[in-house]
Amino acid sequence: MNNMKKKILQLATALFLGLGMMTNMAMAQQTIVKVNTNIFPAPEKGYKKMVIEVPYSNNDQNKKIEFAIGKMMEVDGCNSYGLQGTLEKKDLQGWGYEYYVFKTKGEIISTQMACPDMPKRNLFVSNQGTTLNYNGRMPVVIYVPEEYDVQFKIYTADNDVYIASEAQDKK
Structure with a gap:
């Protein structure tokens, strides 16, 4: 004990x-005051406005944001899944800002492997991710159908730069 x-x-x-x-x-x-998202349009019926706010840092230029739109689903244990849909980038007229609108019919694609002995799992089934430059001064505004969510990752690069080597073909 x-x-x-x-x-x-x-x-x-x-x-x-x-x-x-x-x-x-x-x-x-x-912490800096960001743009008030009320200047963006109200969501259309059946949609919601999602906002990604990332902290400002002195290393914004070394970062990227990747976001994906989807929802949690119970799926089998071995196949890969994806949500079909389109992501449209729009301009907020008169402001110089951009926002995104995701449209989908909810169609899911998947690989078709047989995995009868594998237990089911909960998975965030999403569209292909979208990568943006990191900007801690601006929110990322995304309109999605009400039953979907947005997940995001932040990638950071170090300052190391590498040089590829030239391949020498043997004759």
């Missing part, structure tokens, strides 16, 4: 240290 208490104490200590570090990292991000 002593060993169990020691492991619980180590886990709790790691958790508190991790939360403290996350708080410090969050405070290190500079």
